[in-house]
Amino acid sequence: MSETKRQIFVGTPTSFAMEAHLAPYAAHSATSRGRRYTEAPPTARTEFQRDRDRIVHSTAFRRLEYKTQVFVNHEGDLFRTRLTHSLEVAQIARSVARNLRVNEDLVEAISLAHDLGHTPFGHAGQDALHECMRDHGGFEHNLQSLAVVDQLEEHYGAFNGLNLCFETREGILKHCSRENARKLGDLGERFLTGRQPSIEAQIANVADEIAYNNHDVDDGLRSGFITLEQLADVSLWHTHHEAARSEYPRIDGRRLIHETIRRIINTLIVDLIDTTNDNLARIAPESLDDVRNAPPLVAHSEEVAAQAAALKRFLFKNLYRHYRVMRMANKARRVVTGLFGAFTEDPRLLPPSYQARGPVAEESANDAAGPTYNGSQARLIAHYIAGMTDRYALKEYQRLFVIDDN
Numbered sequence: 001m002s003e004t005k006r007q008i009f010v011g012t013p014t015s016f017a018m019e020a021h022l023a024p025y026a027a028h029s030a031t032s033r034g035r036r037y038t039e040a041p042p043t044a045r046t047e048f049q050r051d052r053d054r055i056v057h058s059t060a061f062r063r064l065e066y067k068t069q070v071f072v073n074h075e076g077d078l079f080r081t082r083l084t085h086s087l088e089v090a091q092i093a094r095s096v097a098r099n100l101r102v103n104e105d106l107v108e109a110i111s112l113a114h115d116l117g118h119t120p121f122g123h124a125g126q127d128a129l130h131e132c133m134r135d136h137g138g139f140e141h142n143l144q145s146l147a148v149v150d151q152l153e154e155h156y157g158a159f160n161g162l163n164l165c166f167e168t169r170e171g172i173l174k175h176c177s178r179e180n181a182r183k184l185g186d187l188g189e190r191f192l193t194g195r196q197p198s199i200e201a202q203i204a205n206v207a208d209e210i211a212y213n214n215h216d217v218d219d220g221l222r223s224g225f226i227t228l229e230q231l232a233d234v235s236l237w238h239t240h241h242e243a244a245r246s247e248y249p250r251i252d253g254r255r256l257i258h259e260t261i262r263r264i265i266n267t268l269i270v271d272l273i274d275t276t277n278d279n280l281a282r283i284a285p286e287s288l289d290d291v292r293n294a295p296p297l298v299a300h301s302e303e304v305a306a307q308a309a310a311l312k313r314f315l316f317k318n319l320y321r322h323y324r325v326m327r328m329a330n331k332a333r334r335v336v337t338g339l340f341g342a343f344t345e346d347p348r349l350l351p352p353s354y355q356a357r358g359p360v361a362e363e364s365a366n367d368a369a370g371p372t373y374n375g376s377q378a379r380l381i382a383h384y385i386a387g388m389t390d391r392y393a394l395k396e397y398q399r400l401f402v403i404d405d406n
Contacts, residue, residue, distance in 0.1 A: 018046050019103065025285040026102035027198045033166035036150070037159045047165050052109040054162045058155070060116040060148045061086075066389035067115075068122045069212065069219070079222070080215045082115045088215060089114070092269060093207035096298075099273045100280070102199045109164070110171030110204040117144025119386045120393040121332030128336035129382060136378035143180060144386050145172050146187075152383060171201030174208075195292045202298035210268045213311055214261050220319040221257055228257075234314050236307040240264050271304040335397045336385060342400050343381045349400065354384045 019028050029047035042050045055061055064083035080088075090111035097107040118141050119125035130139040146169060150161040169187060181188030190197060217237070220226040231237040240263040244256060251259065279297045283290075291297065300308060319325065347355050356377040388396065398404075 022103060023101040024287060025291050027106050027167045027200050027288055035163050035165055037163050046105060048103060048105040048109055051164045051168045052105055055109055055113045058153050063389050066391055067118055067120055068390050079219045082118055085211060086112050086115055088211040089207045092210055093204045095269060096203050096273055100276060106167055107200040107203050109168045110201055113149060113172050116148045117141045117386060120388045120390045124329035124332040125336050128333040129385060132337060132340040133378060133382050136376060139382055142174050142176060167198055170197050171204055174205055196296055198288060199291055202296060206272060206298055214265050216315050216319060218261055225322045226318050230318055234311050236264055236311050271300050275299055275301045335393055338397055339385055340381055347377055354380045356380055
């Protein structure tokens with residue numbers, strides 16, 4: 001995707017005033033590398049606040065309410081969804097950003113948008129769709145999130161997508177293969193050269209891991225798929241669980257679980273802030289470019305990183321590979337694979353907007369004429385399936401394959 005149309009900002013009194021407290025190595029909206037399409041500057045908010053607001057109002061963001069984390073949406077009302085996960089990531093990331101004097105609005109925008117491209121049924125759905133797309137360029141949910149904000153959202157008369165700032169788009173693109181990075185121009189350059197994204201993007205990345213590790217413990221205990229007895233062997237859990245019991249001897253049940261998880265999250269956040277501050281003092285970046293040329297700066301201490309990694313291994317073995325989770329994952333793969341096969345065999349089953357009408361240029365002077373799809377029917381099908389919620393995918397599968405006698 002060409003970046004030649006990018007709008008370069010000069011800054012407004014509003015943005016300078018709102019971001020005057022930021023460190024010199026933070027991302028400042030006034031010096032952003034801009035948007036793909038020229039727009040008048042916002043009033044009463046910064047460019048990154050505008051990005052955050054556009055994400056919250058997007059269709060893809062609303063759909064996250066019915067996209068799974070570990071448990072499929074219909075399995076219970078109290079389990080996390082992609083929406084609640086994104087909100088928890090944003091809360092953690094903003095706390096860290098505030099303490100490091102970097103841009104809270106940018107880190108919030110990245111956090112809220114990072115899962116917009118996730119398929120229904122979590123990683124099982126993503127893996128299935130990637131397999132279906134193996135001969136058509138594969139499927140990466142980070143690239144799909146970028147496609148959502150660059151192309152697939154249809155809210156504005158002048159362009160497709162949300163026309164977000166470069167720094168927000170950069171943060172959304174958490175991972176990218178070298179092959180795809182070459183196609184993305186300067187947005188993918190860092191994956192080829194080994195440079196780093198902004199401090200804000202690094203914070204959102206680590207906050208994502210803090211959030212999902214801890215809420216997966218909570219959901220795993222709530223479901224009964226993991227037990228307190230199993231967790232007693234995990235040092236990060238054991239230390240804070242015993243400290244909570246010592247301070248509050250009479251609490252038990254859900255209150256004790258929540259108190260333990262609260263303490264773990266606090267420990268991870270405080271350690272992240274302290275270690276990152278040490279890294280900043282040692283490297284002493286004086287600009288965002290210095291951050292890009294430095295090694296990763298946002299990190300945990302070795303001790304806490306090892307404890308967090310042990311918790312992650314525990315969850316992989318005992319929750320993500322639990323036989324009941326695996327059964328649902330198997331069903332999810334069948335649903336996604338079945339939908340893809342049916343739509344490939346007969347594209348007339350697709351909504352008209354997802355039926356290819358011959359090659360379409362990726363970018364044109366009149367971008368508002370329609371979605372900037374690349375003309376591949378397989379990619380259009382992937383867009384359609386990736387945008388589904390869990391329950392919509394299940395209903396679509398039933399409509400295609402189940403004969404209802406009622």
